[in-house]
Amino acid sequence: MELVIQNLSKTYPNGTKALKNINLTIPKGMFGLLGPNGAGKSSLMRTIATLQEADTGSIMLGDLDVLRQKEEMRKVLGYLPQEFGVYPKVSAEEMLDHFAVLKGISNPKERKEVVAALLQQTNLYDVRKKNLGGYSGGMKQRFGIAQALLGNPQLIIVDEPTAGLDPAERNRFHNLLSEIGENVIVILSTHIVEDVTDLCRNFAIINKGEVLLTGDPLEVINNLNGRIWRKFIHKSELAAHQAQYDVISSRLFAGKTIIHVLSDVQPGVEFEPVNADLEDVYFSRIFEATKGERHEPAEVIMN
Template sequence: MKLSLSNISKTYKNGVKALDDVSIEIESGMFGLLGPNGAGKSTLMRTIATLQAPDTGTAYLDDIDILNDKNSLREVLGYLPQSFGVYPKMSAEDLLHYFARLKGIADKNQRTQMVNTALEVTNLLEVRRKSVAGYSGGMKQRFGIAQLLLNDPKLIIVDEPTAGLDPSERHRFLNVLREIGTNHIVIFSTHIVDDVKELCTDMSIMNGGRILSHHTPEQAVSALEGQMWTKNIERDALEEHEAKFNVISSSFNQDNTLNIRVHDNQKPDDSFEAKSPELEDVYFVTLREEKEVVAA
């Protein structure tokens, strides 16, 4: 199965160009769409989910014309938006049966089997009789996945699903996505680099409504081999180093000094040490290069 987007553009009435000639092909597996807030990720997700139309472009899921045959796409789509809304005071089990009936699953035995499978996959079986309104944030997100699994979707879209989750909830939620990602196209939109590093077999970095790169995480990291350098400095020396070197990130050490990471094809000077690249470096380098191109 393949999702193919060609020349997708969208400009809002206020003049903001949310999507700028987006073209990409995504195949089965976990695909991470990584970018800062305001990069256009949610607009692209809503466009693929047929919730808004682009100004130009084409979009196909295999032979389904997404933009002109929305109903066929929705039959095989599972979509978890950034905010899933308010839940009534119903148990997870009863609410999933309700959603299943809305999706046209009339046979009670079939519905029960599908509901139980969804609850089991999302690790909610033991709390199926509790009110969803009383679930934690992570449990609500997993319930969101459970409801979208009811129609056995071929394409699953999740938009910023781990935002606001504590570390344990985030870990459980990512495990659920990893479980279902082997047999579906799962598009995982996020601004959290670690989510993509832990989860995805393919990824793109997006900003300014444009796809800036498309690689596997391993390919992206490998491309920076021999180009990352690090050094510990005093806090008040950061501005000086930013003016002299291509500093892409900095972090505090325990002694309140700063560790800076510099991108350069050769060692900046003898005070720097070589460091193996990480996916976070790829993210910052890509955004920095895009900023320089725009400024030029």
């Protein structure tokens, strides 16, 4: 089964063009949707999840017309939005049981078994009696995945799930998503490049409502090798280098600024070649899409 999105567009009443003729084919497995804040990722996720209407275009999940068969779509969808609220004085077990009722699991014995199995899968069974208000950020995200898995969905959407998690919780969440992605379509919407590198066999870069690139992360990285050059500079030199070179990103290291420059040939003797990674792919595509606009090079923040 595939999720096929064709010619999808959305303009909000204030004139913001959130989605511009989006075309994507998303197969079973983990699919990364990568882009900066405000790129249109959440707008696309909400449209797929039937939470907002599209102006034009179509979305098909196998034979299911997502935009026309909303109720049928919701039966096979698991969704963890970016802002996921919980009732702080209710236990995880009670809350998940309530969600199971809403999902149509009416038999009490079946519901108890489903709830227990999902709490085990998300490593929350030992704290199932604890109120959700006492959960850490990572535990709440894992609970969010547990509720998204109710009803054996064919498509799961997770929107910015690892933002704010500490490294240990992030690793636990990655392992859980990787396990889930073996059997269903999982769309991971994020601005954290490492999440896509670690988890996804296919991905797309979206910016300003447009798809800039799709493909296999390893393949697109290989295509960029030989075009990324590095130089250590003083921060005061950044503006001059930006004016002279295609500086796609910068980061601080040991009191110095490291810049990455996109070039088919060595920009100068003081530049050294570096092996490209998905971060370079991401920043180079954003840079090329906005070339000619006045902007600062991306400052890398390691997550």
